[in-house]
Amino acid sequence: MATELGMPGITNQTEEEPVGRWGMVIDQDLCTGCQACVAACAMENNVPIVGEEDAGYGRYMHWIRIERLWESEDYPEVKMTPFQPMLCQQCHNAPCEPVCPVFASVHSLSEDLNLQVYNRCVGTRYCGNNCPYQVRSFNWRDYNDERVHPELVTLHNQMNPDVTVRRRGVMEKCTFCIQRIHKAEDKAKSEGRDVQDGEFTTACAQACPTNAIRFGRLDDPESQINQIAATHPSRAYRALEEVRTLPRITYLKGGA
Amino acid sequence: MATIAKPLARPRAQEHEDPRQYLMHDPLPRGQMNAMVMEAMHTTSPIFWAVTGVLVLIVLFALGYEWYILIMQGQGTAGVLRPDYWGVFLVNTVFWIGISHAGTFISAILRVLKIESRRPFTRAAELMTTFGLVQAGLSIFMHLGRVWLVYWMFPVPNERQIWPVFHSPLMWDLMAITTYLLCSTMYLILPLIPDLAMARDRTEGGWQKPFYRILAIGFRGTEGEWKNLTTAMNIFAFAIIPVMFSVHTIVSWDFAMASRPGWSSTVFGPYFVIGALHSGMAAVAIVLFMLRSTMKHYTYFIRAEHFNTMGMLMLLVSMAWAYFYFNDYLVPWYGGDVWDKLVQEYTEKGPLGYLWYTMLICNIAVPWAFLWNQKWRQTPWLLAIVGLLINVGMYLERFIIIPVGVTINRMPFTWRQYEPRIEVPMTIGTFALFLLLYMLASRLIPLIPVWEVQEGQEAHMIRKIGKAEVSTLSDLE
Amino acid sequence: MSEAITLLAMFKDLEPAAEGVDKLQQLGLNDDDMNVISGIPIKHTILGRPPAITYVSRIGFFGAILGMFLGIFFIYGIPYLYPLLVGGQPIFPVPMGFIITFEMTMLGLMGFSFIGMFVDSGFPSYTPKEYTPEVSDGKIALLFICPASEQEKFINALKDAGAESVAPAEARHL
Numbered sequence: 001m002a003t004e005l006g007m008p009g010i011t012n013q014t015e016e017e018p019v020g021r022w023g024m025v026i027d028q029d030l031c032t033g034c035q036a037c038v039a040a041c042a043m044e045n046n047v048p049i050v051g052e053e054d055a056g057y058g059r060y061m062h063w064i065r066i067e068r069l070w071e072s073e074d075y076p077e078v079k080m081t082p083f084q085p086m087l088c089q090q091c092h093n094a095p096c097e098p099v100c101p102v103f104a105s106v107h108s109l110s111e112d113l114n115l116q117v118y119n120r121c122v123g124t125r126y127c128g129n130n131c132p133y134q135v136r137s138f139n140w141r142d143y144n145d146e147r148v149h150p151e152l153v154t155l156h157n158q159m160n161p162d163v164t165v166r167r168r169g170v171m172e173k174c175t176f177c178i179q180r181i182h183k184a185e186d187k188a189k190s191e192g193r194d195v196q197d198g199e200f201t202t203a204c205a206q207a208c209p210t211n212a213i214r215f216g217r218l219d220d221p222e223s224q225i226n227q228i229a230a231t232h233p234s235r236a237y238r239a240l241e242e243v244r245t246l247p248r249i250t251y252l253k254g255g256a
Numbered sequence: 257m258a259t260i261a262k263p264l265a266r267p268r269a270q271e272h273e274d275p276r277q278y279l280m281h282d283p284l285p286r287g288q289m290n291a292m293v294m295e296a297m298h299t300t301s302p303i304f305w306a307v308t309g310v311l312v313l314i315v316l317f318a319l320g321y322e323w324y325i326l327i328m329q330g331q332g333t334a335g336v337l338r339p340d341y342w343g344v345f346l347v348n349t350v351f352w353i354g355i356s357h358a359g360t361f362i363s364a365i366l367r368v369l370k371i372e373s374r375r376p377f378t379r380a381a382e383l384m385t386t387f388g389l390v391q392a393g394l395s396i397f398m399h400l401g402r403v404w405l406v407y408w409m410f411p412v413p414n415e416r417q418i419w420p421v422f423h424s425p426l427m428w429d430l431m432a433i434t435t436y437l438l439c440s441t442m443y444l445i446l447p448l449i450p451d452l453a454m455a456r457d458r459t460e461g462g463w464q465k466p467f468y469r470i471l472a473i474g475f476r477g478t479e480g481e482w483k484n485l486t487t488a489m490n491i492f493a494f495a496i497i498p499v500m501f502s503v504h505t506i507v508s509w510d511f512a513m514a515s516r517p518g519w520s521s522t523v524f525g526p527y528f529v530i531g532a533l534h535s536g537m538a539a540v541a542i543v544l545f546m547l548r549s550t551m552k553h554y555t556y557f558i559r560a561e562h563f564n565t566m567g568m569l570m571l572l573v574s575m576a577w578a579y580f581y582f583n584d585y586l587v588p589w590y591g592g593d594v595w596d597k598l599v600q601e602y603t604e605k606g607p608l609g610y611l612w613y614t615m616l617i618c619n620i621a622v623p624w625a626f627l628w629n630q631k632w633r634q635t636p637w638l639l640a641i642v643g644l645l646i647n648v649g650m651y652l653e654r655f656i657i658i659p660v661g662v663t664i665n666r667m668p669f670t671w672r673q674y675e676p677r678i679e680v681p682m683t684i685g686t687f688a689l690f691l692l693l694y695m696l697a698s699r700l701i702p703l704i705p706v707w708e709v710q711e712g713q714e715a716h717m718i719r720k721i722g723k724a725e726v727s728t729l730s731d732l733e
Numbered sequence: 734m735s736e737a738i739t740l741l742a743m744f745k746d747l748e749p750a751a752e753g754v755d756k757l758q759q760l761g762l763n764d765d766d767m768n769v770i771s772g773i774p775i776k777h778t779i780l781g782r783p784p785a786i787t788y789v790s791r792i793g794f795f796g797a798i799l800g801m802f803l804g805i806f807f808i809y810g811i812p813y814l815y816p817l818l819v820g821g822q823p824i825f826p827v828p829m830g831f832i833i834t835f836e837m838t839m840l841g842l843m844g845f846s847f848i849g850m851f852v853d854s855g856f857p858s859y860t861p862k863e864y865t866p867e868v869s870d871g872k873i874a875l876l877f878i879c880p881a882s883e884q885e886k887f888i889n890a891l892k893d894a895g896a897e898s899v900a901p902a903e904a905r906h907l
Contacts, residue, residue, distance in 0.1 A: 058337040058672040067669040086667070093821030095515045098423035100819070101430070102408045107818040120418075122408055123331065123401015124426055125341035129662065130514045134339050134670045138401065140332030168330030169401030240666055243515060246821075286772055286871025411807055419811045423819055428832050431807075435840040442847040450772070450869075456907065457866035473857035474907055476864050478876075481854045482774040483785035488850040491793050492843055499839045506832065710871065711773040714747075 018092055020248050021112045022176050023218035024205070025225040028082040028254030030212035033066050037085060040207030044177060046159045048143035048166075049152055061137040063087060063174040064204055082254025085213060087204070088135045088174035089239060089247030090114050096127035096136065104171070111181060112248070116173055123169040132243045136173045139166050176215070177202040197223035218248065225250070275718050275727060278561055280372055283713040286706070292553035293451075293702045294458050299552045300699065311692040319685025322678055323398060331401050335677040339670045340662050344679035345399035346510075347654045348686060350528070351535065352392035353433070353507055354650065358536025359385025360440055360500040363447075364493045372729060373565045375712045376557040379451075379705050380547060381540050382444040387693045389437045391686040396429075398682060425509045432506040436499055443492045446485060449475050450707045467700075504532045511657065517595030518603075518661040521587070527580040534570070534577045534619065535650035538643035541566045543694075545640035547703065557704050560634035567633030570646065574623040581619075599664040607673065608660050611652050618649025738884055739863060741902035742875040742891045749895030750873040751780045756890040757877060770864065770874040792849030793842050800841020804834035863902035876902060 041047065041064050050061050064087035070078040094114045097105045104121040107114055116136075128136040144165055146153045159165060162179040166172055184200040197217040205215040216225040229236050235253040275281040284292075326333050336343045359381040366374035397403050409420050409430055420427050453475040456468035475481060508528035511519040521527075544566065548558045588596035603612050622645045632638055659674040697703075719728045744750040750769070757767060764783050769775065777784045808830045816824050851857070868874050875896075879887050888899045 054332060058670075059332065060338075065669070067667070069669060086669070095820060097818075097820035098421070098822050099425065099513065101420050101424040101426040103418060103421050103817055103819070105819070107820070109818060120408070121402065122405050123403075124399075125336070125401065126424065126426060126510075126514070128338065128341040129516060132515055132666050134665055134667045137338065138341065139330070140336075141330040168332070169403075171401075243666070286869075290870055411811070417815065418817075419815060421817075421819060422808050422811070422829050422833055423822055423826060428829070428836075431833055431836045435836045438840065439843040442843060446847070446850070453907075454772075454869040457869045469859070469907060470857075472907070473851070474859055474862065475854075475856070476862060476907070477770045477772060477868055478768050479775075479777070479782065479785045480768075480787070482771070483787045484789050484850045484854045486774050487787045487789040488793075488846045491790065491846045495839055495843050495846075499836070499843075502832075502835060707773050714773065 017246055018112070020090075020092060020218040021110075022090070022181065023216070023225055023248040023250070024176075024202075025214050025228045025250045025252065026085055027212045027214075027228070027252040028084060029252065030210040031066070031083040031085060031208075031254070032210060032212075033068060033083040034209060035066055036207040036209060037064050037204035037213060038062050038066065040203040041087075041174070043158065044160055044163070044203035045175070046144075046163050046165050047137075047172075048139065049149065049155070050140075050143055051149060054140065059138075059140050061139070061143070061172070063135070063137065063172070065135075084239075084251070085204070086133060086135060086239070087249070088114065088176075089133055089245065089249050090174075090176060092246035092248070093244065095130045095132065095243075095245060099126040099130050100124070101126070111176075111178070113176055113178065114173075115178075116171060116175065118164050118166050118170050118172065121170045123171070125171065127171055132240050132245065136171055139168045139170050139172065142168045228252075275725060277559065278373075278727070279376060279557065279559055279709065280712050280716040280729075281718060281727060282556075283710075284556070286710050289556075289706050289709065290454055290458060292556065293704050293706055294455065296551040296553050297455075297699060297702055304550075304695070308692065308695055311688045311695070314688035315685055315692055317685075318681040319394075319689060322681045322685065326398065326678055326682070327403060331399075333678045334399075335675045335679060337672060337674065339665050339667075339672065340659050340674035342399065342662060343659050343674055344655070344676045344683060345395050347651070347658050348395035348679075348683055349392045349399075350507055350654045350658075351651050352388045352395060352686070352690075353504060354528075354532035354535045354654075355539045355647075356385040356388035356392065356436075356440070356536065357500055357504060357529070357532040358540045359383070359388075360436075360443075360496055361533055361536065362540060363443065364496045364500070367493045368497065370729075371565070372712050372716070373561055375708045376704050377540070377544055377547075377562060378708065379444070379448065379701075380543055380703050382440065383694060383697055383703070384536075384539060384543060385440045386437070386444055387690050387697075389433065389440065390693070391690050392433065393437070394686060394689075425506065425513045428506045429510060432499075432503045436496075436503045439492065439496050439499060443489075443496055446489050446492065447705050447708060448701060449473065449485065450477065451702045451705055453477070454706065455702060501529055504529045516662060516665060517593060518588070518599030518664065519657070521584055523580060523583050527577075527584055530573060530576045530580050531650060531653060534573045535647050537566060537570050537573060538646035538650070541570065541639045541643035542647070545636045545643075547698075548636055551698065551703070554704070557709065560636075563636050563639045564630060564633045567627045567639055567642075570639075570642070571623055571627040574620060574627075574646070578620045595664065595666055599661055602664050603656055603660055606660075608656075611656055611660070615649045615652040615656060618645045619653065622646065622649070736881050737878045738881040739876065739878050739902045740884060740887065740899055741863060741865065742877075742896040742899040743865065743867060744873045744875065744896055747775065747779060747873065750875065752894040753875050753891050753896055754780050754782060756894045757875070757887065760887060760890060762877060762879060762887075766879070767875065767877045770868050770876060772869050772871050772873075775873070788853050789846055789849040792852070793846035796845020796849070797838050797842035799845070800837040800839065801834055803841065804837030805830070807837065808833045859906070861904035861906050863904050864907055872897075 042062060045063060047061055047063055050059055064085055067084040067086050069081045071081065072078040090113045097107055097114060101124060102120055102122050104117045105127045125138055128138055141148050143149060180200050180202065184195050188195045197220050202215045205213040214225050214228060217223040229250050232252050236250050237253060238247050239251060334343060362374050362381040363378035397406060400406055411420055449472065452468055452472040456472040459465045459468055505525040508524040512521060512524040514520060544558055544562060548554050588600045622642055626632055626642050663671055663673055715730050717728050718725050742753060744753060769780060769782065809825050812824045863876055865874060891899050
């Protein structure tokens with residue numbers, strides 16, 4: 001249903017799935033579980049360091065996590081499953097968006113990403129409950145405050161000036177490094193052209209030593225990620241496809 | 257010659273029951289009833305003030321100070337984590353809204369159905385509604401990460417040129433709970449006005465005389481005033497019933513709209529409404545017992561017949577609750593969605609499985625065991641204990657749905673059990689605040705709507721039909 | 734034209750009060766010049782009085798319409814003014830329309846009925862009024878205006894009907 005307000009028709013019909021603009025391909029065969037992406041994302045996006053006690057309780061705030069699972073008939077003989085980096089899928093029909101009562105989680109039309117507006121968030125945490133991938137992190141305390149972590153104050157010097165530092169009570173999640181997207185788009189606009197695929201990449205894709213994570217344009221059929229996905233059609237799948245959130249990340253199945 | 261009728265195995269007891277055991281057939285002069293109610297309001301013992309003092313301390317420290325810590329240090333002082341983003345605060349919210357439904361049920365539905373035994377305790381129940389909604393509102397504020405910005409959820413024009421999202425069930429919650437709180441407070445005030453006029457007429461001096469005079473807004477009881485008052489009360493009685501059903505349905509949609517296994521169940525709407533009635537009516541039984549035991553002269557107003565009515569309603573609602581719970585249980589048990597089944601297995605056989613068994617015993621086994629017998633139903637202390645157990649069971653039901661059910665989701669890597677931390681003293685604080693508000697209200701306003709009791713007594717009479725004395729109710733409205 | 738005087742008659746029960754009203758009507762008093770003050774609402778047919786007119790339901794209905802428009806504004810007017818996209822759901826959602834419109838309609842109905850009750854009865858009013866506190870103890874008061882010259886006739890008629898007392902009513906602070 002296209003509205004008269006000049007916005008492109010957004011539907012939740014099943015016939016047509018919009019292609020999207022920015023996406024990723026994650027090859028689970030190549031992922032070694034080294035967690036370089038986790039560290040790079042935390043440094044790039046000023047993700048707070050939670051500390052041992054809270055992280056042990058399950059309050060880690062990493063925007064990307066490597067899911068390490070194993071199958072076992074008789075422990076300790078276990079069979080590892082392929083590592084799965086799990087991050088915000090930037091769903092087209094994001095379930096986290098309609099449940100926020102204050103428009104802190106909205107859909108960007110120009111980038112087809114799910115935006116988290118930090119200064120609008122009131123902290124109801126409904127979006128966190130509703131995310132089927134459980135990729136949203138909440139600032140349970142002022143982890144960047146020197147009263148909570150006095151030993152980490154010097155680390156504030158390495159914070160990224162392009163990214164807001166969040167305070168307690170605010171929800172956050174992976175943004176596909178939107179600050180890098182905007183920088184590249186601004187540069188391209190000043191040069192009077194469109195952003196090329198491969199001109200920049202996200203922090204996690206940049207840090208990955210095996211190039212398991214690749215980032216790029218989805219609407220360009222010649223783009224890197226579309227070519228990789230086309231090369232392995234039988235291995236390509238979407239996470240939790242049955243929930244029909246229309247995510248923007250294609251995983252390539254690992255293992256034999 | 258064959259017998260025409262077989263004699264009964266047991267002779268029927270109480271062939272001629274004394275109709276004066278019923279309040280409606282035991283009228284006293286209105287002046288005497290007024291005096292009894294006013295005396296109950298003014299008689300306080302040292303124990304009352306001691307309990308009030310303790311409650312004030314609990315509210316100040318367990319609620320006030322701990323909430324200050326929660327706001328200053330963040331939700332990390334609570335026990336919530338990923339994936340259990342919602343914890344005991346939401347359980348408290350749902351629990352208190354559930355308790356508040358009893359008031360509306362008794363004063364609106366029983367009034368519409370013309371069940372006369374509701375007459376003495378409508379106000380006690382409506383006070384439970386108002387104070388319960390206050391606790392629910394506080395609990396929902398407690399769980400917000402940045403509660404000082406909660407006004408962003410109110411749909412009013414502002415300079416930010418942004419309005420709240422009506423797609424969100426939390427906004428429906430806000431609309432519904434605000435409507436319900438305002439309307440049930442108004443419904444509490446309307447029948448209170450003639451009783452405040454009575455209090456005004458019976459108070460001589462001190463601070464009470466101007467207090468009641470101002471609150472009684474000049475009510476005299478002329479025909480026009482009564483007509484306006486009863487018309488407004490009738491509109492409220494009919495209109496607040498759908499609002500009551502919609503409020504807890506909307507609260508249930510907070511969970512049903514979420515794409516969590518175990519939460520997105522289509523039966524949640526009516527299931528939660530019945531659950532609310534279940535815990536609410538059990539709470540009314542407890543309140544009636546406490547009022548009858550502590551307030552002077554209230555043994556005249558609150559009698560065995562009222563506990564009998566409450567007991568029958570509690571039994572009926574517990575059966576309805578069992579029906580809905582069985583609905584919600586059967587579907588995942590049967591199979592289908594692997595995640596729904598995992599949630600159910602974790603609930604029953606996980607580390608907190610004992611909570612599940614306790615819930616079933618308290619909600620189903622206890623009422624079914626004790627409420628069939630009329631004599632037991634008419635015993636106030638037994639009904640209060642049954643009510644207490646039912647409320648424990650219903651609190652556990654919400655606890656199982658929210659923090660326990662939310663542990664299992666479609667990403668097994670994230671599964672982790674919730675442990676309540678600062679929520680414990682704050683929950684105790686909300687219970688203390690509820691009791692404190694109730695105790696203060698019992699000193700300030702008459703808790704029995706005497707004019708309604710007299711109205712009912714005027715409408716009832718004993719008529720002789722044949723050899724039997726029959727209770728007759730004339731429709732005076 | 735002799736001046737009118739306001740009298741207040743006290744009755745202990747409903748039957749004598751009904752007889753008293755009857756006697757006043759026989760003596761030619763207009764129904765508008767009489768009023769009954771009681772501690773419980775008494776149906777008008779019991780005392781033989783005309784039905785009281787109330788505007789509360791009309792005010793309530795008006796409030797319901799206002800509430801409905803407020804609800805429609807919330808759910809359709811706001812996205813029209815400030816459209817923001819969330820979760821693949823339509824900008825003008827239909828099911829939420831029912832919910833919000835229903836709640837606001839009910840709030841308008843009940844809120845305006847409540848206010849209408851106050852407005853129609855003239856509450857809050859702290860001016861001096863004719864009243865006796867015995868009314869809230871269950872007695873029924875008959876308040877009427879009659880010409881001062883004929884008040885003896887009225888007083889005797891009411892005493893015959895069973896009034897406990899008939900006296901001039903003075904407006905006093907409640």
